[in-house]
Amino acid sequence: MSEKIPRREFTKITAVAAAAVTTAVLTFKPFYILHAKPKADEEIIGHGSHRYKVHQTWGNLDSSKFPINNCHEMVQDSKGRLIMVGDEVKNNILIYDRSGKLTESWGHEFPGGHGLTLWNANGEEFLFICDPNIGKVFKTDLKGKILLTIEHPSKVGAYKEADAFKPTETAIGPDGTIYIADGYGSQWILRYTPKGEFIDKFGGPGDGDEQFSTAHGIAIDTRNKANPTLLITSRVHNAFKRFTLDGKYISTIFLPGAFVCRPVFDDDTLYAGVCWSRLRYLNQTPNSGFVTILDKNNKVISNPGGTKPEYRNGELQIMVQDKPIFMHCHDVCIDEDKNIYVCQWNAKKTYPVKLERVS
Template sequence: MSTTALSRRNFLGGFGLAMTASAIGPQFSFAGNTQNGGPIILGTGNHKYEWVKNWVKLPPGMKIGSTHGGVVVDAKGHIYFSTDGEQSIMVFDQNGKYLRAIGMEWKPYEDGSGTHDMQINKEGNQEFIYLVSLFRNKFAKITTTGEVVWVKGHPDKSGVYKNKTEFKPTGITVAPNGEFYVTDGYGANYVHRYNANGDYVSSWGGKSTAAKEEGKFSTPHKILIDKRGPEPLVLVTDRANHRLQWFTLEGKFVKVVDGTEGDFLRLPSVLNILGSDLAIGDLAGRVTILDKDNKLVTHLGDGPDPKKRATNRLGPEHWVDGQFISAHGLSWHPSGDLYVGEWNLQGRLVKLKRVK
């Protein structure tokens, strides 16, 4: 099965509702003169960003390849994009200069899927990258130079799976106590919890019905530890249900934000936090910023054409600066800039520079 077929199968079932809501209209501020080369400014108030044109600078002959992965930023400010191309995980500086590639073990596998998500975590004096490989049915911990620390497969002790191929991990995150969590967004719709030693602890979730039960999911695509409150919580993008769900570190349901009213959330796919601000990459063509109370601040790069959202098949001739098509991976930079990797067969990597 192709990457495209699997992804479409998992989110298009809920796509119609999101697109119906989108008829209300985009909620974002767009300024600048694209015809004469002027800056493209997105957002409102304290959240204004310049869409940096032609940000990526590759060596002659190098291509990004298909992108269907994640984005992380290390302590040096270098940006890591996981791709389905020959460079696997590509590393850039803030100016878009290509620095190196790592993780060759996680290059495209069989039908073209490489690393689907990444999380960077500092442990002692060293940073590590936790990653999931969708079609390898595995997840791993590596160094920022690509050395493998460990690799794990499906959580057999969970009792969820008849065989390892049913486990299709899509997201991973690490808690302050060293425990980590893996979402099976394209498989059984579970969240799996592991202790700091990498031992399986517990699972929760399962496929939701039309009633959209709390604690159940329809494509729990990616996951993050939300440390904005008094206690850290596990935050999951329940993508095909158009909502976000929060849980304790033990997996007890806490709260939900439903995005089906007012075109609030279409297909929330990825999350990242800087200070009190939550950035959400929406596969249906935009980035959304929420405040500490999870109230809408702004939508960024919201394209006007619903037919040009949530697809990986639009080539560069269809790309419009200032408009997203399918935001899939995302990370803040400590400077306040945002880096976004789209789901795209040609590979689209975007920088939004914070305007101060």
């Protein structure tokens, strides 16, 4: 199944983005992105101290044996294996080594396999898989054995039966609390105990600071060791929103032009795939993905495949795709050498792409 595109993502235009792009749009080419094809390997992309060589064929496999529809997300386990989830039930999970060799595959139960979170519980590792198509979240071991299933929140009184529940992502708190982002459903963030018992919910749909429009991703930000927080995607708002671990709104990181997916942390750096950028008529533009990278102060420092980040009077200007390297970047995974592995949605069944760090 393909990535769900909420109707609001085709119609909602934020006033801030409109103001930022008034002059910038005229300098871009609004039609080539719609029709361009990805270029060949070896191109260098990115900016400043974060530049990368593109290896588009890194993850290619025999599609007759290991087919894919969409490469949704990827994580790395403690052994350095790169674990990818997709929505092809012949092999929902593909596990690579860093050379791009397939080492294992499994999974036939997740027709909308979408969110993938790795949880290291005192040396024992587990996966959390979100499937918005069937409206369930699964906890598994690294071999695919299902250990816990979280179903529609109406079963615990958190939703009405008619409310949509289409979970897109999970995050696991320091105490094992399970956070579920209902990004394609009702826009709530739901909290559960490690045993899957419902605690509460926060957020919901809307344009308030504490609300979401496509709460697509969620992660625990531990860069401040003494004060971990939640960073949650609000994709239509082109933003990440920060909350306390018990769901109190703190602040927003506005990323004008970038329809970001989940936040991914590596040391003090924040990475994210950008599924679309704004260009034509300020709306999301097809095939306009790139990767965005933020420093420890949450300032954008590089946009591999996108325009160079620019700040004017401290305000980030609109960011769009610059080179047709990617189509819809859905997730990134960072290895020990700071290389980036990019998963794409709706990209003509493209396997993961490697970006080799060169500076």
